[in-house]
Amino acid sequence: MARSLFEKIWARHVILQREDGAALLHVGRHLVHDGTAAAFVSLAERGVKLRRPDRTFGTPDHYVPTTSRDVASVSDAGRRNMIESLEASAKELGFTAFGLGDRRQGIIHVIGPEQGITQPGLVMVCGDSHTASHGALGALAFGIGSSEVAHVLATQTLWQAKPKSMRVVVTGALSDGVTAKDLILAIIARIGAGGGTEHVIEYAGPAIAALSIEARLTLCNMSIEAGARAGMVAPDETTFAYLKGRPFAPAGAEWARAVAYWRSLPSDEGAVFDRDVTLDGAEVAPMVTWGLSPETALPVTGVVPDPAGEPDAERRAAMAQALDYMGLIPGTKLAEIPVDRVFIGSCTNSRIEDLRAAASVIRGRRVKVPAIVVPGSGLVKAQAEAEGLDKVFLAAGMEWRHAGCSMCVGMNGDVVGPRERCASTSNRNFAGRQGRLARTHLVSPAMAAAAAVTGRFTDVRGFLRES
Amino acid sequence: MEPFIRVTAAAAPLNLPNIDTDQIIPARFLWRPRATGYGGLLFHDLRFLPEGGEDAEFVLNEPRYAGAKILVAGRNFGCGSSREQAVWALADYGFRAVIAPSFGDIFYNNCCQQGVLPVVLAEVEVTALAAAVAAPGAAQVTVDLERQSVTGPGNFAASFDIAAFRRRQLLEGLDDVALTLALIEAIESFETVYDRELPWISALH
Numbered sequence: 001m002a003r004s005l006f007e008k009i010w011a012r013h014v015i016l017q018r019e020d021g022a023a024l025l026h027v028g029r030h031l032v033h034d035g036t037a038a039a040f041v042s043l044a045e046r047g048v049k050l051r052r053p054d055r056t057f058g059t060p061d062h063y064v065p066t067t068s069r070d071v072a073s074v075s076d077a078g079r080r081n082m083i084e085s086l087e088a089s090a091k092e093l094g095f096t097a098f099g100l101g102d103r104r105q106g107i108i109h110v111i112g113p114e115q116g117i118t119q120p121g122l123v124m125v126c127g128d129s130h131t132a133s134h135g136a137l138g139a140l141a142f143g144i145g146s147s148e149v150a151h152v153l154a155t156q157t158l159w160q161a162k163p164k165s166m167r168v169v170v171t172g173a174l175s176d177g178v179t180a181k182d183l184i185l186a187i188i189a190r191i192g193a194g195g196g197t198e199h200v201i202e203y204a205g206p207a208i209a210a211l212s213i214e215a216r217l218t219l220c221n222m223s224i225e226a227g228a229r230a231g232m233v234a235p236d237e238t239t240f241a242y243l244k245g246r247p248f249a250p251a252g253a254e255w256a257r258a259v260a261y262w263r264s265l266p267s268d269e270g271a272v273f274d275r276d277v278t279l280d281g282a283e284v285a286p287m288v289t290w291g292l293s294p295e296t297a298l299p300v301t302g303v304v305p306d307p308a309g310e311p312d313a314e315r316r317a318a319m320a321q322a323l324d325y326m327g328l329i330p331g332t333k334l335a336e337i338p339v340d341r342v343f344i345g346s347c348t349n350s351r352i353e354d355l356r357a358a359a360s361v362i363r364g365r366r367v368k369v370p371a372i373v374v375p376g377s378g379l380v381k382a383q384a385e386a387e388g389l390d391k392v393f394l395a396a397g398m399e400w401r402h403a404g405c406s407m408c409v410g411m412n413g414d415v416v417g418p419r420e421r422c423a424s425t426s427n428r429n430f431a432g433r434q435g436r437l438a439r440t441h442l443v444s445p446a447m448a449a450a451a452a453v454t455g456r457f458t459d460v461r462g463f464l465r466e467s
Numbered sequence: 468m469e470p471f472i473r474v475t476a477a478a479a480p481l482n483l484p485n486i487d488t489d490q491i492i493p494a495r496f497l498w499r500p501r502a503t504g505y506g507g508l509l510f511h512d513l514r515f516l517p518e519g520g521e522d523a524e525f526v527l528n529e530p531r532y533a534g535a536k537i538l539v540a541g542r543n544f545g546c547g548s549s550r551e552q553a554v555w556a557l558a559d560y561g562f563r564a565v566i567a568p569s570f571g572d573i574f575y576n577n578c579c580q581q582g583v584l585p586v587v588l589a590e591v592e593v594t595a596l597a598a599a600v601a602a603p604g605a606a607q608v609t610v611d612l613e614r615q616s617v618t619g620p621g622n623f624a625a626s627f628d629i630a631a632f633r634r635r636q637l638l639e640g641l642d643d644v645a646l647t648l649a650l651i652e653a654i655e656s657f658e659t660v661y662d663r664e665l666p667w668i669s670a671l672h
Contacts, residue, residue, distance in 0.1 A: 015657040016650070020631035024647065026657055028668055038501060038551075046644060054669055063498070078498045122668065129549040129573055143573050145551035147580035147643070155647045157654055161630050163572075193485050194543035194569050227546060229572050250667035258667050293485045314541060314594075318484050409494045409548075418517065430489040430547060432512050 002270035006200045009140040013123045022159045028122035030152050033108045034060035034086045039149035052156040056095035060086050061107045062411045066401035106377025106403040109133040109347035116246025120235035120262040130347045132223040136216035138235030163229045164274040166199040170207035172282040177461035180215035181444035184222040185287040185297035193295040196228030207281030213242040214353040221348045225294040234266035288334045289429045289442040291322035300459045306330035326439050340420040342371035342452040346408035349425035350376030354445040355384045359392040361449035368455035371398040374406040410435050423451035469582040470640035474563045476536035478608040480597035487547035492556045506559035539597045540567040545574025554581045564610045568593050579633045592625045
C-alpha cells in the first residue's frame with residue numbers, strides 16, 4: 001500500500017500499539033532549552049535517570065540576554081536561574097548542551113539543523129511548539145508540554161494518538177520579493193489558525209521543492225500557527241547537500257547508509273491524505289497581519305477589514321476586539337500603517353538567508369525607527385559578520401545583537417512597549433506576545449527591513465525594483 | 468494526578484475564538500516554580516487592568532462566576548505555545564473542565580496530563596451552552612466523563628467523544644511515567660533493533 005512520508009516515519013517508531021488508540025513512540029531526538037526546568041525537577045523528584053543522554057541536546061535560548069553573553073548581566077534571579085539550571089542539568093545528566101559561552105549556542109530550532117542533529121526520518125520532540133520547524137529536513141517533529149517532556153526524559157518514548165494527515169501542494173513558483181514566510185502566512189490565512197488541528201501537514205509541489213532548507217524551516221516552523229501537530233517536507237538532494245559535513249550528521253560509511261534510508265522516505269505515488277489543499281505559488285504576495293492571530297494575514301496591497309462585513313457573531317466580536325487592541329481603523333491601507341519599531345529574528349526568520357534578505361533592502365539606507373537584528377545562533381552571527389552584514393545593519397542605524405529568542409516572546413526582557421507597533425519577523429501576533437499591549441504585525445525579513453527604512457509597511461517588490 | 472469522574476459546578480462563558488496560551492498565562496510569568504501557585508495569574512492581562520485592579524468587564528470577575536469550575540470557551544482554545552503553565556493556571560484557579568468546539572492539540576494533551584478534562588462539543592452546542600450559563604440565575608453544569616455527557620441549564624444535554632486512552636488516563640488519574648517504565652523490556656528490545664538498523668543516530672560526538 002502506498003504510504004506517506006509521515007506514515008513511514010510513524011510506523012518506524014511505534015514500539016507498541018494499544019487497542020485503546022495509544023501508540024508508544026520511540027523518540028530519536030529530544031531537544032531541551034531553558035524553559036524545560038520543570039521537567040528536570042519532575043525527573044529528579046521521581047528519582048529517575050535520564051534514559052538516553054545520547055539522544056538529548058540542549059541550549060538556552062528563551063531567557064538569554066542579547067546584549068551580552070554574560071549570564072551575570074541577567075539581573076532577575078528567577079530568569080538567571082533558568083539559564084544556569086539548563087547547563088547544570090546537562091553536566092549532571094550527561095547530555096550535549098551548547099551553553100551561553102559556546103559560539104554554537106542559539107535558538108534550539110536554529111541550531112538543531114545547523115549542527116546536523118536534525119535528520120530525515122526521525123521522530124523529534126521538544127517542549128516548544130515551534131519544534132515543527134525540524135520537519136523541513138523530513139523529520140516528524142512536534143512540540144509537547146512539560147509533563148510529556150518529563151516522560152521523554154525518563155523513557156525516551158511518548159504516548160500519542162496517530163494524527164490525521166494533510167497535504168498542502170504549492171504549484172508554480174514564488175515571485176521575486178515573496179518568501180517562505182509570505183507563503184506560510186498565505187496558507188494559514190487560507191485554512192485558518194485551527195485548520196490543521198489534529199493533522200500533520202506535508203508541504204509538496206514544485207514551489208516547495210525549489211525552496212532552500214532555510215526557507216523550508218520557516219515554512220514548517222509556522223505549521224503550529226495553522227494548528228497542525230507538525231509540518232514536513234520530503235528529504236531530497238537539497239536536504240542531503242545541506243546536511244553533509246555537519247558536526248552531528250552521519251559521516252564516512254554511515255553517510256551512504258543514512259542517505260539510502262532517507263531516499264526511501266518520500267511519500268509513495270498514490271499515498272492518500274485525509275485532506276488535500278492546493279495553492280498557486282505565483283499568486284502569493286508579500287503578507288502583513290493586521291489582527292491577533294496569524295490567520296489575519298493579507299497581501300500588503302490590502303486594507304484593514306471591516307467587522308461589519310463579517311456575518312458570524314463570534315468572528316465579528318473577535319475582529320472588533322483585535323482592531324481595538326491593534327489601534328486600527330477599517331479601510332486603512334496596510335501600506336499606510338506607520339510602525340514604531342522593527343524586530344528581525346526568532347526561530348522563524350533568523351537564519352543566514354533571512355539576514356541576507358534584510359541586508360539587501362537595508363544596504364546604503366538609514367532606518368527611521370528603532371530596529372534590532374537578532375541572529376538565530378552564534379554561528380549565524382559569525383557567518384553574517386564574515387559577509388559584512390553586521391556593518392550594513394549598523395551603518396543603517398540598527399542594533400546587532402547576540403543570539404536568542406529575544407523579542408519574539410520577550411521572556412529575556414527584549415519587549416515592545418505598550419501600544420507600540422512592531423513589524424516583526426516572528427511567528428505570533430497574539431495579544432501581549434511581545435509585551436503587554438504591544439501591537440505585532442508579522443512580516444518577512446525583507447518586508448521588515450523595508451518598513452524600518454520607510455517607517456511604514458511597504459511593498460518590498462516595488463522597493464526592490466526602485467533600488 | 469486527581470482523577471476526573473464527574474464534576475457539577477458553575478460554568479463561565481468566554482465567547483472568543485483563538486484564545487491562545489499567551490493570553491491564558493503571559494510569558495513573563497513562566498519562570499516561576501509551580502509551587503508558587505498559578506491561579507492568580509490565569510488570564511492575567513484580561514483579568515487585570517494595566518494600571519492595576521480587576522477589569523470588571525472580564526467574565527471571571529463577575530461575582531456569579533466566582534466558584535466556576537467549568538469554562539465554556541470558543542474554537543481553537545489553547546492554541547499557540549506549548550506552555551503547560553496554561554493548564555497549571557486553569558487548574559490552580561479551580562477549573563476542572565474546559566468545553567470548546569476545538570482545542571490546540573498540545574494544550575489538549577497537557578490538560579489530560581493535569582487532570583483537567585477538555586470536552587469537544589459541536590459549535591452550535593457550545594454556543595447554546597454559553598448562552599444558557601450566561602442567563603441570570605443559571606443552574607450548574609455537570610460534566611460526566613464516565614457517561615461522556617454534559618448537562619446544564621435549560622435542559623441542555625450533549626454527549627462527547629474522547630480517545631479511550633485519554634479517558635482512562637483521566638478517570639484513573641494515571642501517572643504515565645510509572646506506566647511506561649513498567650514496559651521497559653519492550654522499549655529496550657525496540658531500541659536494540661533500531662540502534663542496529665540506524666546506527667548513525669546513536670553516534671556520540
